[in-house]
Amino acid sequence: xxxxxxxxxxxxxxxxxxxxxxxxxDGKSTLIGxxxxxxxxxxxxxxxxxxxxxxxxxxxxxxxxxxxxxxxxEREQGITIDVAYRYFATPKRKFIIADTPGHTQYTRNMVxxxxxxxxxxxxxxxxxxxxxxxxxxxFIANLLRIQHVVVCVNKMDLVDWDEGTYNAIVEDxxxxxxxxxxxxxxxxIPASALLGDNIVDKSSNMPWYQGxxxxxxxxxxxxxGDENHIDARFPVQWVIRPHSDKWHDFRGFAGRIAGGVFxxxxxxxxxxxxxxxxxKGIHTMDGELKEAFAPMSVxxxxxxxxxxxxxDMLVKLNNPPQPKQDVEAxxxxxxxxxxLAGRGKYILxxxxxxxxxxxxxxxxxxxxxxxxxxxxxxxxxxxxxxxxSIRTSAPLIADSYRRNRITGxxxxxxEQNNExxxxxxxx
Amino acid sequence: MHQDYSITHLKQLESEAIYILRETAxxxxxPVLLFSGGKDSIVMAHLAKKAFYPARLPFPLMHVDxxxxxxxxxxxxxxxxxxxxxxxxxxxxxxxxxxxxVKEETGPHxxxxxxxxxxxxxxxxxxxxxxxxxxxxxxxxxxxAKERFFSHRDAFGxxxxxxxxxxxxxxxxxRKHHGEHFRVFPLSNWxxxxxxxxxxxxxxxxxxxxFSHERPCFVRNGVIMAVTDxxxxxxxxxxxxxxxxxxxxxxxxxxxxxxxxSDAADLDAIIGEVAAARQxxxxxxxxxxxxxxxxxDRKKEGYF
Numbered sequence: 001x002x003x004x005x006x007x008x009x010x011x012x013x014x015x016x017x018x019x020x021x022x023x024x025x026d027g028k029s030t031l032i033g034x035x036x037x038x039x040x041x042x043x044x045x046x047x048x049x050x051x052x053x054x055x056x057x058x059x060x061x062x063x064x065x066x067x068x069x070x071x072x073x074e075r076e077q078g079i080t081i082d083v084a085y086r087y088f089a090t091p092k093r094k095f096i097i098a099d100t101p102g103h104t105q106y107t108r109n110m111v112x113x114x115x116x117x118x119x120x121x122x123x124x125x126x127x128x129x130x131x132x133x134x135x136x137x138x139f140i141a142n143l144l145r146i147q148h149v150v151v152c153v154n155k156m157d158l159v160d161w162d163e164g165t166y167n168a169i170v171e172d173x174x175x176x177x178x179x180x181x182x183x184x185x186x187x188x189i190p191a192s193a194l195l196g197d198n199i200v201d202k203s204s205n206m207p208w209y210q211g212x213x214x215x216x217x218x219x220x221x222x223x224x225g226d227e228n229h230i231d232a233r234f235p236v237q238w239v240i241r242p243h244s245d246k247w248h249d250f251r252g253f254a255g256r257i258a259g260g261v262f263x264x265x266x267x268x269x270x271x272x273x274x275x276x277x278x279x280k281g282i283h284t285m286d287g288e289l290k291e292a293f294a295p296m297s298v299x300x301x302x303x304x305x306x307x308x309x310x311x312d313m314l315v316k317l318n319n320p321p322q323p324k325q326d327v328e329a330x331x332x333x334x335x336x337x338x339x340l341a342g343r344g345k346y347i348l349x350x351x352x353x354x355x356x357x358x359x360x361x362x363x364x365x366x367x368x369x370x371x372x373x374x375x376x377x378x379x380x381x382x383x384x385x386x387x388x389s390i391r392t393s394a395p396l397i398a399d400s401y402r403r404n405r406i407t408g409x410x411x412x413x414x415e416q417n418n419e420x421x422x423x424x425x426x427x
Numbered sequence: 428m429h430q431d432y433s434i435t436h437l438k439q440l441e442s443e444a445i446y447i448l449r450e451t452a453x454x455x456x457x458p459v460l461l462f463s464g465g466k467d468s469i470v471m472a473h474l475a476k477k478a479f480y481p482a483r484l485p486f487p488l489m490h491v492d493x494x495x496x497x498x499x500x501x502x503x504x505x506x507x508x509x510x511x512x513x514x515x516x517x518x519x520x521x522x523x524x525x526x527x528x529v530k531e532e533t534g535p536h537x538x539x540x541x542x543x544x545x546x547x548x549x550x551x552x553x554x555x556x557x558x559x560x561x562x563x564x565x566x567x568x569x570x571x572a573k574e575r576f577f578s579h580r581d582a583f584g585x586x587x588x589x590x591x592x593x594x595x596x597x598x599x600x601x602r603k604h605h606g607e608h609f610r611v612f613p614l615s616n617w618x619x620x621x622x623x624x625x626x627x628x629x630x631x632x633x634x635x636x637x638f639s640h641e642r643p644c645f646v647r648n649g650v651i652m653a654v655t656d657x658x659x660x661x662x663x664x665x666x667x668x669x670x671x672x673x674x675x676x677x678x679x680x681x682x683x684x685x686x687x688x689s690d691a692a693d694l695d696a697i698i699g700e701v702a703a704a705r706q707x708x709x710x711x712x713x714x715x716x717x718x719x720x721x722x723x724d725r726k727k728e729g730y731f
Contacts, residue, residue, distance in 0.1 A: 011435065011437070011624065011628060012435060013435060013436045013437075014433055014434075014435060014436055014439075015435075015436035015439045015440075082573045082588075082591070083573070084572050084573055085565050085572055085573075085615070085616070086566075086572065087565070087566050087616070087618045089618070089620065093436070094436040094618075094621070096616055108593060109593075111595070112593045112594065112595050115595035115596050116595075116596060224431055224432065224433050227432065229432045237446070237449045237450065237453060238449045238452060238453050238479075240479060240480075240481070240482045241482060242481045242482035242483070243482070244481070244482075246481070247481045247482070250481060252481075254449055254478070254479075255449075256442060256445075256446045256597065261432065283480075283481075284477070284480070285476065285477040285480040285481075286477075293432045294432075295434075295439060295442055295443075296434065296438070296442050297441075297442040297443075297445040297446050297449070297478070299480075310453055334593055347602070349598055349600060350598075352450075352453070405596060406596060406597060409595065409596045409598065410598070411595065411598050411600060413600055413602060418600070418602040418603060418604065419592060420592045420593050420600045423593070423595045
């Protein structure tokens with residue numbers, strides 16, 4: 001990775017968002033530190049600042065966690081509380097890391113970090129094998145529909161680079177992962193983040209491993225199939241009306257495509273009204289486009305003058321979503337000071353729309369360490385995950401989360417204090 | 428037939444920023460875009476133009492004016508805003524000083540940087556703005572790494588980093604009580620390199636300060652400072668003033684923005700320089716060096 005970013009190369013790069021979850025001792029900070037440092041995303045003044053504070057804290061080695069733990073309270077307590085976003089790039093890709101703490105009490109942070117990720121790195125300590133925390137992270141990755149998982153078996157140096165130990169961990173994880181139906185691809189990599197084996201450079205200590213290094217995998221994993229390019233969904237965000245002489249009759253429906261491909265001439269239906277029309281043009285400041293797909297932000301014009309406003313959705317005729325007011329969903333409860341009240345009322349925010357929501361029934365909670373259902377304690381508090389049913393005041397134009405992460409997700413907001421209290425995935 | 432429906436990372440960042448800008452216009456009654464004349468706010472204003480094209484921006488631009496500007500910044504500002512066809516609101520630190528609301532620092536290290544917060548909060552209150560769009564990026568500084576796209580501020584303009592709203596998928600909760608407001612950061616996921624590459628891709632015009640030029644400078648605490656009417660030189664500094672070939676990596680108040688020795692006279696040269704750089708761009712900002720959590724502390728008070 002000695003190449004620098006050249007002007008030309010940089011214009012072809014794509015973007016991979018990945019999440020890491022881990023706790024103090026599993027080498028997560030070392031791993032991230034190495035990726036950032038080797039790709040030159042850490043600068044001298046940042047490193048100097050970290051060296052200085054490591055020393056003043058009495059840390060023996062340079063504490064790379066201090067790079068990500070920026071908040072005063074985090075530095076004081078020596079833990080990552082929040083989701084920290086970190087960035088690095090190689091000549092092939094730009095990467096956004098959502099770095100989250102790994103303990104049960106930070107489940108909500110893991111869920112937040114996972115919601116936008118294409119890939120999850122699960123760190124396993126080779127000495128300990130698959131533990132409760134590994135299963136918890138895998139469960140969350142699956143729940144949030146991260147399609148690519150890397151099981152990084154770390155600290156191989158501490159088990160004498162032993163192939164048998166590694167193979168046993170791989171088998172253990174495979175047995176467990178057969179229950180995780182959203183994960184499309186699992187890649188196993190034996191590594192030592194501390195010594196750099198199989199992170200950026202291939203390990204000479206493990207000649208028995210023929211697979212990619214972690215960075216090579218991150219640079220090349222195919223994510224083109226992650227978006228749903230079949231079901232056409234266009235949530236209307238804003239209506240553009242220039243009121244100018246040049247654009248006198250222009251009425252553009254602005255939004256970010258949530259699924260499928262739109263082309264001029266396509267027949268579309270407006271939901272919930274049900275009116276039909278044809279796409280006249282796909283507009284951007286750089287000119288009109290021949291087609292547009294997720295996650296592009298564009299403005300559509302239609303052949304007919306139809307009343308369309310923010311919160312409506314344009315879809316194609318062949319596979320429209322069915323508007324519904326009764327929704328089944330998995331949720332993660334976020335609020336630290338309020339519990340989910342049975343029959344409670346909340347504001348539900350879905351795509352560009354807000355409706356009122358009544359909690360109809362709490363079905364079960366999940367013990368995310370054992371993955372067993374809990375049916376005798378149905379009160380959701382901080383970090384709880386489980387299934388509920390909701391009745392909304394107006395129909396949602398929704399898909400199942402499994403088909404579409406954007407049209408299948410929502411948050412619940414407390415009416416009194418406006419806090420986001422839960423994240424939901426429609427079943 | 429299998430088709431590759433993918434877009435480059437710059438187009439993804441552009442689409443995300445446009446989404447945030449439209450969401451801000453839709454969710455708030457009276458947003459305003461904070462425009463400093465620096466490259467990040469220029470890129471943000473450019474993206475805003477794209478978001479609402481062919482209509483004009485549905486919100487004004489606000490310049491928090493410390494009065495200590497490089498003349499190149501002011502000249503650029505007026506030209507840029509005229510071309511954009513946008514409305515400009517100026518929140519003036521000088522006015523705040525004249526009104527006795529803040530007291531100006533004195534001496535060789537005097538800076539109006541800290542006073543900006545007062546002018547900003549006053550400007551927001553006066554205009555009854557309920558959302559202020561800022562060009563902050565998470566890669567700039569560790570306190571910003573945990574900043575939200577939609578960052579809630581209480582009635583005193585303060586940020587509570589421990590009590591931030593979670594942001595999942597592309598759902599942004601901009602609900603608030605009367606008197607509260609939001610800071611919105613559409614460029615959260617951009618890096619300095621992304622900004623420069625995008626400027627090149629979009630052929631965006633920049634203030635000349637970003638490109639290599641000669642001017643009288645001196646060195647203070649290891650930082651190269653330009654000689655301006657706003658900085659009082661220490662006795663030993665007067666003697667060491669000399670013409671240096673420099674450019675600015677960030678543009679802020681003239682009293683606290685350091686320059687870097689550079690021959691980079693065009694975008695390609697700057698991109699090469701950024702790629703090889705071993706110091707963050709804020710490494711030249713004297714205001715961040717005051718303490719380890721200087722940025723977090725200023726942000727809690729309402730700094731942007």
